[in-house]
Amino acid sequence: MEEYGGGDLLSEAMGSAARVVVVEDCVEAPGAFVLHLLLKRALASGGAAAFLALAQPFTHYDRILRKMGCNLSLHRRNERLHFFELQAFPAGARNGAIADSLVRLYSEIQRVAEATRTEENAGQFTVMVDDITLLEVAAHGSVDDVLDFLHYCVTLTSEMNCWLVILIHEDIYAGEENMGLLLHLRHIADLVVKAAPLSTGLAADVHGQLSVVNKGTFNKQRANGQKVWNFHFKVKENGADFFYPGSRH
Amino acid sequence: MAEPIVRCLRDGRLDGEHSPALAVGGSLQCCQLAAGAMLHVAAALASQAAAGKAQARGLVVVVFDRSPEVYLEFMRRRGLDTNALNRCVRILDCYSDPLGWKQKIQNQQHRENSTKQFPANKDNITVFRNVKDVKKLMCSITEIGGGFEGEGKQYFSIAVDSISSMLRHASVPSISGLLSNLRSHEPVSSIFWLIHSDLHEPKVPRAFECLSTMVACVEPALVDPVCVESPGNLSVLEQNYSKAKFIVRLKRRNGRVKHFYEELYVEGTDVKFDSAPSVMTEVNQSLVPKVQFNLELSEKERTDRANVVLPFEHQGKGEPIRIYDGRRSLPEDQRDSNLAPALVDEIAPKSGTAKGEIHYVRDSDDEQPDSDEDPDDDLDI
Numbered sequence: 001m002e003e004y005g006g007g008d009l010l011s012e013a014m015g016s017a018a019r020v021v022v023v024e025d026c027v028e029a030p031g032a033f034v035l036h037l038l039l040k041r042a043l044a045s046g047g048a049a050a051f052l053a054l055a056q057p058f059t060h061y062d063r064i065l066r067k068m069g070c071n072l073s074l075h076r077r078n079e080r081l082h083f084f085e086l087q088a089f090p091a092g093a094r095n096g097a098i099a100d101s102l103v104r105l106y107s108e109i110q111r112v113a114e115a116t117r118t119e120e121n122a123g124q125f126t127v128m129v130d131d132i133t134l135l136e137v138a139a140h141g142s143v144d145d146v147l148d149f150l151h152y153c154v155t156l157t158s159e160m161n162c163w164l165v166i167l168i169h170e171d172i173y174a175g176e177e178n179m180g181l182l183l184h185l186r187h188i189a190d191l192v193v194k195a196a197p198l199s200t201g202l203a204a205d206v207h208g209q210l211s212v213v214n215k216g217t218f219n220k221q222r223a224n225g226q227k228v229w230n231f232h233f234k235v236k237e238n239g240a241d242f243f244y245p246g247s248r249h
Numbered sequence: 250m251a252e253p254i255v256r257c258l259r260d261g262r263l264d265g266e267h268s269p270a271l272a273v274g275g276s277l278q279c280c281q282l283a284a285g286a287m288l289h290v291a292a293a294l295a296s297q298a299a300a301g302k303a304q305a306r307g308l309v310v311v312v313f314d315r316s317p318e319v320y321l322e323f324m325r326r327r328g329l330d331t332n333a334l335n336r337c338v339r340i341l342d343c344y345s346d347p348l349g350w351k352q353k354i355q356n357q358q359h360r361e362n363s364t365k366q367f368p369a370n371k372d373n374i375t376v377f378r379n380v381k382d383v384k385k386l387m388c389s390i391t392e393i394g395g396g397f398e399g400e401g402k403q404y405f406s407i408a409v410d411s412i413s414s415m416l417r418h419a420s421v422p423s424i425s426g427l428l429s430n431l432r433s434h435e436p437v438s439s440i441f442w443l444i445h446s447d448l449h450e451p452k453v454p455r456a457f458e459c460l461s462t463m464v465a466c467v468e469p470a471l472v473d474p475v476c477v478e479s480p481g482n483l484s485v486l487e488q489n490y491s492k493a494k495f496i497v498r499l500k501r502r503n504g505r506v507k508h509f510y511e512e513l514y515v516e517g518t519d520v521k522f523d524s525a526p527s528v529m530t531e532v533n534q535s536l537v538p539k540v541q542f543n544l545e546l547s548e549k550e551r552t553d554r555a556n557v558v559l560p561f562e563h564q565g566k567g568e569p570i571r572i573y574d575g576r577r578s579l580p581e582d583q584r585d586s587n588l589a590p591a592l593v594d595e596i597a598p599k600s601g602t603a604k605g606e607i608h609y610v611r612d613s614d615d616e617q618p619d620s621d622e623d624p625d626d627d628l629d630i
Contacts, residue, residue: 152351155346158316
């Protein structure tokens with residue numbers, strides 16, 4: 001199992017054993033840059049990805065990833081990237097047919113995952129969701145339907161060489177009593193990456209802090225490594241820097 | 250290693266009684282460890298069944314949260330070979346296709362009417378595709394459980410991982426009904442399940458605890474008094490993901506409740522139990538601030554403190570207490586009056602027994618009460 005490229009703190013913290021990654025963010029510290037980084041790494045070295053875009057159109061990601069040195073249009077043409085434009089999801093579905101739309105969406109994802117797996121030199125397959133909060137909105141608030149869909153995506157991670165990366169906005173659920181979808185996701189996740197602002201407020205050189213909790217799984221060989229990480233990040237045009245507090249001048 | 254509960258599950262049911270039931274409860278902070286506890290109990294029970302030491306011939310594991318391979322791999326690492334697994338472990342797979350979506354997709358793709366309710370299964374794994382139908386689930390469990398070979402009465406044990414996932418598809422009454430029915434079902438020797446307490450209202454895990462005869466709570470090893478969510482408390486979080494408290498309550502038939510406490514920790518890909526309560530002392534020590542001077546008392550200091558005679562009138566010993574007020578020397582002292590009273594006792598201890606004393610000198614006797622003098626008279630304002 002190859003690691004998520006790059007020799008930086010994020011890839012070290014994520015390791016290689018985790019399958020289900022949940023990225024949490026908030027308004028003060030957006031976590032979309034983590035998704036962009038992971039997408040770039042997923043497409044590197046022969047891997048393939050299915051990107052469920054509910055937040056932004058393709059042009060947005062294309063522009064950002066191009067500055068990071070990754071040509072999404074090319075990958076899409078080569079069928080390494082399967083881009084699902086879901087801003088209008090579920091188009092035309094009535095209230096009761098949300099589940100059917102999700103089944104159809106899942107079947108598409110399963111189809112591309114299976115197609116990638118049968119290829120020669122098949123690399124890792126990554127399913128990314130940006131973001132799950134919008135999927136809940138599209139499902140008219142039906143957490144059960146969203147969780148059913150996510151469960152089936154999780155089964156792909158155990159049946160095929162597949163990763164699942166989900167972005168969720170933590171501050172939307174913070175006020176609720178039972179935290180709904182967020183708590184379920186934290187339970188499902190093998191790895192939680194949380195982007196938060198600095199307690200000292202805004203800064204020019206540091207855009208926030210990342211906490212990485214690697215819960216570990218019982219079905220993978222992994223050393224008794226560190227499970228909890230915390231470091232600072234700075235988002236740049238061509239990527240992001242990760243560093244421990246006080247280690248940059 | 251959680252011996253009492255494994256023993257209880259292994260021994261199974263007595264004639265005329267319902268089977269013993271264990272509820273394993275965990276929360277988000279230690280959900281991996283709670284899962285580890287389930288894996289451990291399942292593997293231990295399967296080993297006992299394979300060795301012929303359990304009432305049950307085999308174990309039926311109903312999996313919702315994890316792939317069946319996780320259980321089988323864990324059991325293999327615990328020493329169960331393929332033969333033993335095939336003989337004594339059956340998995341009802343509600344993880345791979347709980348709502349039948351994959352079968353629906355397959356049907357649409359192939360457009361052939363080759364649907365069987367249970368298509369070709371791997372050796373001991375049966376895929377279940379309709380988790381909303383609790384009655385059908387019960388039938389499948391009892392059908393699979395009845396398939397174990399062996400001599401004597403046909404008993405089997407059941408593990409459910411997890412009730413929390415079941416509750417997403419069916420109501421609390423229907424699932425508690427399922428568990429009750431399974432407990433009273435003759436061939437069921439014992440049953441245990443996992444529930445994530447924080448995913449439900451508090452009354453839901455309690456309702457399932459009432460159905461059980463044993464409750465095992467997996468709780469975080471260290472509780473951060475400030476805030477669990479704050480990323481600053483890394484060491485606390487790190488500890489809580491590596492080990493947890495395993496607290497067991499065993500309800501006996503005579504109504505008495507027995508408590509056990511162990512420490513549960515992860516070692517590589519295995520989970521282990523430790524009966525030594527080392528966690529408690531660690532927590533106590535961390536509450537004392539680390540400073541350069543000694544805030545604690547040694548044994549000698551503690552005994553000396555206990556021996557100090559306090560200057561209260563009513564010590565309860567029945568002796569007359571004299572409070573030394575500095576004007577008269579105590580009868581025992583025949584010393585130079587220049588020496589401070591406290592020093593006298595230190596230099597010449599009496600009769601070998603160390604006796605501490607407090608000498609209280611009243612300094613207010615010189616002053617007449619209700620004096621007309623203004624105490625601030627000497628101020629130059």
